[in-house]
Amino acid sequence: MSAAPGTSKTHDVGERISWNLRSPISNKINLVRLDNGRSYDLPEGQPLPKVGDKPKHAKAKGGKVVEVLTWETRRENMEGVCYACHTSEYVSGHYKQFDDLVNLYNEKFAKPIAAIMADLKKSGKITPSPFDEQIEWTWWEIWHHEGRRARHGASMSGPDYTWWHGMYEVAKHTYFKFIPDLKKAAGEQEAARLLEKHFKPIDGHDWFFSGMSKDAIEKVRQGYEDRYGKGALK
Ligand code: HEC
Structure with missing residues (x-):
């Protein structure tokens, strides 16, 4: 430093x-x-x-x-x-991975979730006070715990915190905590409208709306086989 x-x-x-x-x-x-x-x-x-x-x-x-x-x-x-110790490729490689991770966290998860939270507040589906609805705790944990661990992990080359305690939990809790909490707070119909508005325009959420295509599943299977041998993914 x-x-x-x-x-x-x-x-x-x-x-x-x-x-x-x-x-x-x-x-x-x-x-x-x-x-x-x-x-x-x-x-x-x-x-x-x-x-x-x-x-x-x-x-x-x-x-x-x-x-x-x-x-x-x-x-x-x-x-x-x-540069005192590393080549420029090594250093730019580090910053590319780091920036890509932060951009992924920001663009795919944090921005659309924050936008939904703002809409919920505006329409009165949640109160202005913080932490009196479950969905506020869920969002807090996604950015303050899991999302921070992912971002700090990437800055420090820490794969455990970037992935297992980071993006893995950000993604899992977005789909299986935040979205169910959203349905509870806003009702099925309004939740669907908000997801359509804020999640659907983002390519990375396409599978959530359209399911995975046969081609996409085949690509995953092929990737496993290339790495771990034939029949690795049933
Ligand atoms: C004083 C020398 C020194 C400086 C300065 C230094 N590094 Fe390193 N870095 C090392 C050494 C030595 C290793 C290998 C450590 C090991 O393998 O145990 C390493 C490892 C790494 C790794 C690989 C970590 C891994 O898990 O494989 C990355 C990425 C890295 N450095 C990035 C950086 C970045 C970015 C900077 C500047 C902010 C930096 N380093 C500054 C000496 C340095």
Whole structure:
């Protein structure tokens, strides 16, 4: 994390982090540093202040901007450390896997579920207070427990947490907890409408609506046989 050729040392362990992995939906983060020693993250897409500005941000506390590090710069600085020991293919391979995992979590699961939760609140199917309906606990566990483990696991090359305690549980609990809870909260008909609106446009959920085609099942069987021998998947 610290000094490497071309990268000076730092004690700020968050300085070279390019993804926020804490929130229900992950975003890339830019870093703003101020002359009063404070600093804060701004999610990608929000306007960045310039050096010399006095931002109104709650965490600025009257400070003047001395440096703005975009998420791209933060990542380049982190990669600069990795290159001390690894080849560039190795490092870009790591970041490709990491980004793909976070995007999969965001796009297939977190965004459509968050959109359904917002619709349920708007239509009064659930109350504004948090945690008084089962579906709120289910969503909480999907993003806060399982989805975070998956994302942190991928950032740390931890397959156990990325997969067995991560995406496996995110997927299982989306289909077999969240969707049943949705039917309970909104009724079958409204649940079907919300799934059609938020899940159906996403390719990865196609099997849920249309079932798996013979071709798709054959591809899975073939994959098993290639790997484990003839008759491996009955
Ligand atoms: C000081 C040298 C050093 C630095 C700096 C370093 N690594 Fe490594 N990395 C290693 C070594 C050594 C291993 C192999 C460890 C082992 O096999 O037990 C390794 C293993 C890995 C693995 C394979 C893990 C696995 O389970 O197979 C990945 C991925 C990885 N590093 C990515 C990175 C990334 C990304 C960075 C920069 C953020 C980085 N490394 C920085 C030395 C380093």
